[in-house]
Amino acid sequence: MSLSQRLTYALLAIPGxxxxxxxxxxxxxxxxxxxxxxxxxxxxANRRISDKPMTxxxxxxxxxxxxxxxxxxxxVGGFMVFAVTSGWTRMYFRIERLGxxxxxxxxxxxxxxxxxxxxxxxxxxxxxRLFRVMHHTHHLSTNPSPxxxxxxxxxxxxxxxxxxxxxxxxxxIHPLAFSMFMLWQISFNVLGHCGYELFPRWFVRSWCGxxxxxxxxxxxxxxxxxANFSLYFNYWDRLLGTNHQRYExxxxxxxxxxxxxxxx
Ligand SMILES: [Zn+2]
Ligand SMILES: [Zn+2]
Numbered sequence: 001m002s003l004s005q006r007l008t009y010a011l012l013a014i015p016g017x018x019x020x021x022x023x024x025x026x027x028x029x030x031x032x033x034x035x036x037x038x039x040x041x042x043x044x045a046n047r048r049i050s051d052k053p054m055t056x057x058x059x060x061x062x063x064x065x066x067x068x069x070x071x072x073x074x075x076v077g078g079f080m081v082f083a084v085t086s087g088w089t090r091m092y093f094r095i096e097r098l099g100x101x102x103x104x105x106x107x108x109x110x111x112x113x114x115x116x117x118x119x120x121x122x123x124x125x126x127x128x129r130l131f132r133v134m135h136h137t138h139h140l141s142t143n144p145s146p147x148x149x150x151x152x153x154x155x156x157x158x159x160x161x162x163x164x165x166x167x168x169x170x171x172x173i174h175p176l177a178f179s180m181f182m183l184w185q186i187s188f189n190v191l192g193h194c195g196y197e198l199f200p201r202w203f204v205r206s207w208c209g210x211x212x213x214x215x216x217x218x219x220x221x222x223x224x225x226x227a228n229f230s231l232y233f234n235y236w237d238r239l240l241g242t243n244h245q246r247y248e249x250x251x252x253x254x255x256x257x258x259x260x261x262x263x264x
Pocket of ligand 2: 193
């Protein structure tokens with residue numbers, strides 16, 4: 001493929017990737033907001049993680065910052081298309097080439113790579129020298145709404161988008177497998193910012209709760225501005241001793257076992 005063709009595809013991919021990821025964001029965050037904050041708000045009142053109100057103003061800037069992040073994701077998408085059409089990546093297009101077992105395994109491996117990537121970049125962005133420039137925008141939400149899923153500074157949006165080139169440069173992955181990973185990541189991201197604890201009461205005391213994170217886990221990160229740095233799984237925080245020491249208490253409060261408000 002000639003250079004001009006590759007550049008044309010890459011330029012077309014910029015708005016294409018922005019729109020595609022924007023549709024996923026609007027669909028998943030919109031569904032969570034409609035279902036949890038409007039339709040079932042009353043019946044789920046005892047599952048609200050925080051008593052702090054979510055104002056229209058807060059949701060507006062969370063949404064606008066997310067739109068800016070989507071523009072960054074478009075730019076990174078354009079670069080990825082240029083890299084793929086130039087033959088620089090390990091992305092493949094015929095599923096039969098590596099078979100269905102690898103197709104599904106590649107999704108699982110990508111989730112694990114992203115989990116590690118997120119934990120370490122997130123911890124780094126909490127370093128006092130980096131926090132204000134990189135990560136402060138995301139922490140403007142002390143009681144985030146589902147619209148905060150992509151509410152990042154421009155720099156952080158580039159860091160968050162970095163997982164995509166990292167994966168396609170290092171792992172043989174089919175575009176459909178990559179899309180399934182993207183659907184998982186936006187769904188879990190929105191869950192972490194949804195404002196409600198939807199998991200059962202026994203969850204954090206069970207083996208699944210030792211592995212999988214909850215909405216309370218990430219909400220507590222926004223409340224305290226420290227601890228609970230991990231994304232999907234809890235083992236990085238457990239291994240590195242960065243789980244909030246009151247995580248289980250906060251979860252118990254969120255699911256209505258204790259009604260002591262205000263502890264952090
Ligand atoms: Zn943070
Ligand atoms: Zn967050």
